[in-house]
Amino acid sequence: MDIMMSRLKKALSLLLASTVAFGTVINITHAQNIDDYVLSGSALVYNDENANTAAEIVAKMTLEQKIAQMLMPSFRYWKNGDKIGDVPVLNDEMRNCIKDHGFGGVIVFAENIKGTEQTIRLIDDMQNASVSGGNLPLLIAADQEGGRVTRLATGTSMSGNMSLGALNDKNIAKEYAEIMGSELSAVGINVDFAPVVDVNNAPNNPVINIRSFSSDPDIVADMGQAFIEGLHEEGVITALKHFPGHGDTGTDSHTGLPRIDKTYSEIKKLELVPFKRGIDANSEMIMTAHIQFPQIEKETYTSIKTGEKINLPATLSKTMITDILREDMGYNGVVVTDSLDMASIKDHFTLEDTAKLAINADVDMLLIPFYMMNAQDIAKIDEYIDSIADMVKNNEIDEATITRSAERIVSLKLERGLSEYNEDVEQKIKDAKKIVGCKEHHDRELExxxxxxxxxxxxxxxxxxxxxxxxxxxxxxxxxxxxxxxxxxxxxxxxxxxxxxxxxxxxxxxxxxxxxxxxxxxxxxxxxxxxxxxxxxxxxxxxxxxxxxxxxxxxxxxxxxxxxxxxxxxxxxxxxxxxxxxxxxxxxxxxxxxxxxxxxxxxxxxxxxxxxxxxxxxxxxxxxxxKLPVDIYELDNNNYSDKILYNIGYGLSYEKHEQESISEVTTEETAKENNTAKESKSGNRTGGNSSHKGLIVYNRDNSSSNDSVSQDSTEKNEKSDINNAPIKESKEIIMQVGNDIMTIDGIEVKLDSAPVIIDNQTLLPIRAIVEAFDCDVQWNDLEKTATVTDKSGRKTVFTVNDNTAYCNNEPKKIDTPPVIINSRMMLSIELISENFGYKVNRNEKQITIKKTGVGSYTDENAA
Known part of the structure; x- marks a missing residue:
């Protein structure tokens, strides 16, 4: 027996090793430690007490009871006659529905959650109704994402995911989730449908936008992982959403059926990155997205609304759930649909076909198949369960699939101590009021x-x-x-x-x-x-x-x-x-x-x-x-252009007035590839700092200065960047060759690149000068061009190392081409005087520039 055990373990060990080495996926839950396996007859099986107990519990269930475990309904509204009201308290119809069916869980919304004590009593009523019917306790779920989407009426809302992306600090993200998790746990909510790990790479996304951490998948993955850790710290089950990604769409799946035209290899590099990290962080649940991916899921369905063929959305796609999520990504946790009552599903699929497709795709929980708003709706739940059971009997659904899902759900409940329910509700209320929305949480929320x-x-x-x-x-x-x-x-x-x-x-x-x-x-x-x-x-x-x-x-x-x-x-x-x-x-x-x-x-x-x-x-x-967690694009009339106005990682500070990039935004290789250079002054922003390929545009405001600001700057005589200098109708700029301080009407301004002399030519930083004289500068990092626009609208384009400039599209030969020094474009002193109408005087190392409207250049050092 020992020899057989040893051989089987060795064989399994090799199999597991090959799984890691070659990316093969095997369906063995928690396949981590070879010593966790025991010999049963001639087979080696995983010794998981919860899994074994779950299997035993599910084995005693009827088919209908197993199906009920797969359902997570909502009692969000109740209709009396023509009036529809919220549901802060269960009525007898609702209570009996929970008792008689033994659902896997119930989702609660703001319409259910009105106060701390009220919420605890409502959930206690739900749990007691379930166990009084001889059922396991319920998974009680809520969408407590933070920020835009929150459910706790008296909880700490927090600022939202995109604010976490702006900080890009894992410790803060974890603490943020701990605050929310502690409050959820205090009122009896054991599942948070969070974090949102959609990568928001569509600025016009109507449903995700600031619910996303970032447009960078690595930032999303980092924040998502920390968020999971924070919720787990408080004993709350997490659900990554919306698989395989809802960020790159301009359609809200609540009201329409979105479509993302990407290949599997494309979403592996972007959308799936945070989901893989979340799986590695042991997220117990994943919520699906009602989105079509026609290049990935080819199977179609005839819409009951339009009569047209549509691709199966991810929620109903075996390719997405079984082939990609289960097999390729190795996920064996609980997969829950997004609400099936959303227009993207209910408008196009029948109730029965929705259930059949989702279950056959290997989805475990069906969230809100339909709203139960009166006694007639509640009666439909029996019909719904029976319809699924009939599909099993007709071999349209394999009962083993339903059994496997029920086991996953029950195993999760056992892992979270939901084998029984026996709460002291009065003590729970007393404790919760010290936690939910406490001053300490709100102070941290604001900070x-x-x-x-x-x-x-x-x-x-x-x-x-x-x-x-x-x-x-x-x-x-x-x-x-x-x-x-x-x-x-x-x-x-x-x-x-x-x-x-x-x-x-x-x-x-x-x-x-x-x-x-x-x-x-x-x-x-x-x-x-x-x-x-x-x-x-x-x-x-x-x-x-x-x-x-x-x-x-x-x-x-x-x-x-x-x-x-x-x-x-x-x-x-x-x-x-x-x-x-x-x-x-x-x-x-x-x-x-x-x-x-x-x-x-x-x-x-x-x-x-x-x-x-x-x-x-x-x-x-x-x-x-x-720091910006997304790119901000320049506008073309009322649409986004392809020009980046402020790139991801950009942000100033009051003290330093610096632009710095978030280190996690790009890898070192990407930074090198894109010629990324860290900008140190906001007034001299060129495209050299971009971590993106494309045009980076920073428009400088051309208006006059506020008097009080000018006065403060003069009195303090502080060194500042060019955008902090006072702007007047007339200026005198004084610069010194080799000195990175210039003065504008007596006020010192720090330069990133000092004037230099190369081959007997004096070169000056173009941006510092023309912006001081109220011109606008645009830098194109791909073409290495600077476009200067003066107040009259005249545009002059200079290209690095090119002897031709273009003034209003007319070519103009220049003796000394622009060069880049310290990430700054430098122009010859003669060119500045000739092209912009500035009076330039050079005396030894000092250069004096005045705006006169008539260009002239005097070199007092010349013979």
């Missing part, structure tokens, strides 16, 4: 949200804002719903002596308003801030009322020397529309606050931290440290 704020532009150090006695700032919000968050921010600033008690932050709504109504309000302000919410491309339509209001406000602020900022509160892509603002911030968090919290007793209504965080970041009470 994370504010730190994640990303500074994208800050001309002339317009921010952080500072208010003195009786001074005010004016904030415009998209709607009155957001006022309380701003007011709470003001309260925090005053409590911490950031602004004096007599100072004020006034808040107004721009909804259905004209800016002319508010000119008097803004006129006396020291700062003007607009908190904008972009939900789709329509939000930044230049003909829309919101865009017109904001542009009018920004123009008025410029005319009246009032520093202005636009805070992007939701999808960050709107910053491309408002380049005329002095400062631009991405906040990634737009959930509102209904009232300012006064106590944290476990029953305080949840709120979003974004608007409060925006105030704290604008005044530097909490230092904004975020």
């Amino acid at each position: 994370i949200a504010a730190k994640a704020v990303t500074i994208l532009k800050n001309d002339r150090n317009a921010f952080p804002a500072k208010l003195g006695e009786n001074e005010k700032a004016v904030v415009f919000c998209a709607a009155e719903d957001y006022f309380e968050g701003v007011k709470y921010g003001k309260q925090i600033l005053k409590e911490n002596n950031i602004i004096p008690e007599s100072a004020d932050i006034e808040v107004y709504s721009l909804e259905n308003a004209s800016f002319d109504e508010f000119k008097d309000k803004v006129k006396g302000a020291k700062y003007m801030i607009v908190d904008n919410v972009m939900t789709s491309l329509n939000s930044i339509d230049p003909s829309g009322s919101t865009v017109k209001f904001i542009n009018s406000a920004l123009s008025y602020a410029k005319e009246n020397n009032i520093p202005s900022a636009v805070m992007s509160m939701f999808m960050p892509y709107d910053v491309a529309r408002y380049q005329n603002a002095d400062a631009l911030f991405a906040v990634y968090s737009s959930k509102n606050m209904s009232s300012i919290p006064t106590e944290f007793d476990g029953e305080t209504k949840s709120y979003g931290p974004g608007y409060t965080a925006a105030v704290c970041a604008a005044f530097n009470y909490i230092e904004p440290q975020g």
Whole structure:
């Protein structure tokens, strides 16, 4: 016997080794340690107590009971006559439905969750109903993603996934998930349908957007893994979603059937990267996406809505679930569908065919096959279960497939201690009120949200804002719903002596308003801030009322020397529309606050931290440290162009005013391939720092300076970058050969590349000079060209190492071609005087440049 055991173990060991070496997948659950196997007869089997117990439990179930374990319904709404209401309490019909059927789980929504104590009692009622019928306890699931999608009415909402991507800190992501996990566990929710590990590589994605961590799969994978670890720390089951990826689509699967035209090899390199990491992090569940991948799943179905052939979406695809997820990726956990009541499924497939296709694809749990909103709907659940059982009897579904799914579900319950249910509900309520929405959680929520704020532009150090006695700032919000968050921010600033008690932050709504109504309000302000919410491309339509209001406000602020900022509160892509603002911030968090919290007793209504965080970041009470987790594209009318305006990893800071790249954004090889060079000054941003192939464009604001900013800069005489220099109608620039400090009307400005002399030619950094004289510079990293546009609209294009420049498309020969030094394009001193009409004088090593409109060059060193 020992010899046989030894030989079998050796054989299995070799098989497992070959699995690792050659990527072969075998369906052995938890195949980790060879000593975990025992001899049963002449077979070697895995000694998993839970699996064995699960198999024993499932073996005693009827076919209908096994099918019921695969169902996760919702009691979200209840209909009485013509009235549809929320369900914070079970009625007898619901309670008996749970008791009689023994479902695998129930999903709860905001319509079920109204308060901490109420939620605990509701879930306790559900669990008692299940076990009173002789069934196992339920998996109680919720979509508590954080930020935009949260369910706990009194919990800590947190700032959302994209804010975590902006911080790109695994420890913070883990702590963030721990906070949410502790609150879920406290009220009895044992499954979180999170994290979202979709890679948001479609800016116009209507359903994922800021629910995603990033457009970079490695950032998504890192944050997703940390998120899983945080939820596991609190005993909460995780569910990666939405497999195989919902990020690259412009259609919401709640309302339509999306289609992604990618090959398997393509999604392996992008969409599947975070899912593989999540599997390695032992996520117990994976949720599927109702999305067609026609290059991967070829099988079609005739839509009951249109009569047309459609490709099976991933949820119903055996290729996706069995071949790719189970076999290629080695996943043997519980696969749950997204809601089957979504339009992408129910509009095109019959109830019976949906169940058959999903089960045959090796999906384990069917989430919300249909809504049960009255006694008649509840009666349909028996018909539904019977229809699946009939398909088994008719050999349309293999019962072994259903048995395997039931065993996975039961095994998961046993692993999480759900073999029985015996809670002291009163003690649970008492304990939960110390955890759910506690002040410690909310304080950390605000700190994370504010730190994640990303500074994208800050001309002339317009921010952080500072208010003195009786001074005010004016904030415009998209709607009155957001006022309380701003007011709470003001309260925090005053409590911490950031602004004096007599100072004020006034808040107004721009909804259905004209800016002319508010000119008097803004006129006396020291700062003007607009908190904008972009939900789709329509939000930044230049003909829309919101865009017109904001542009009018920004123009008025410029005319009246009032520093202005636009805070992007939701999808960050709107910053491309408002380049005329002095400062631009991405906040990634737009959930509102209904009232300012006064106590944290476990029953305080949840709120979003974004608007409060925006105030704290604008005044530097909490230092904004975020870096862009997505690329921001330049706009072409009302569409995204292929030109990157701000690239992933970009972000400024108040102190250093530097742009730095997140180290995880690209690999070292990718960085080398794309000639990535770290930018150190925001005012001299060229495309050399891009980690992407394509045109990188940074538009410099050409408006005049705010007087107060100029005065502060003059008094302090601080060294700053070019974008921080005051702008006047007339300037004198003084530079020294070999010196990286230049002065603009007496104010020192730090250069990244000092003037040099090469082959008797004096070369100067073009961007520093032309931007100081209010020109715009665009850099094309692929073509190595700089396009300079002056106020008259004249465009001049220079190419590195090319003796031909183009002025309004007309070629012009130049004696000395531009060169790159320290990632900066350098032009000869003569070319600057001739082409831009500057008076240039060189005396020994000092170069003096004045804007006169008539170009001239004098070299006092010449004989």
